[in-house]
Amino acid sequence: MGGRQPAEGEVESVLGQEVTHGYVANGDVSLHFVHCGDPRGPLVLCLHGFPSFWYTWKHQLRFFASRGYHVVAPDLRGYSWSGKPADVAAY
DSSP, rough: SSSSSSOOOOOOEETTTTHHHHHHEEEEEEEEEEEEEOOSEEEEOOOOOOOOHHHHHHHHHHHHHHHTTTEEEEEESSSTTOOOSSSSSGG
């Protein structure tokens, strides 16, 4: 996990588990996420709290991916590489 913004589709190894970075547009905000595991497997969605980001789930990413799940961990609005609205009221 480095200090630069990862590119769409960039693969990174986290605790020996390969995760792929992605982005999705949500209105005027772009949301960053990582995913790993079997894309055909059951979905596990990991949502972080304040003040964390996707990396909070590093151990769970590896655990569930190794058991055939498709694991997705987004950076919620305003966190890490996700877009940050200019107006506080937009949160």
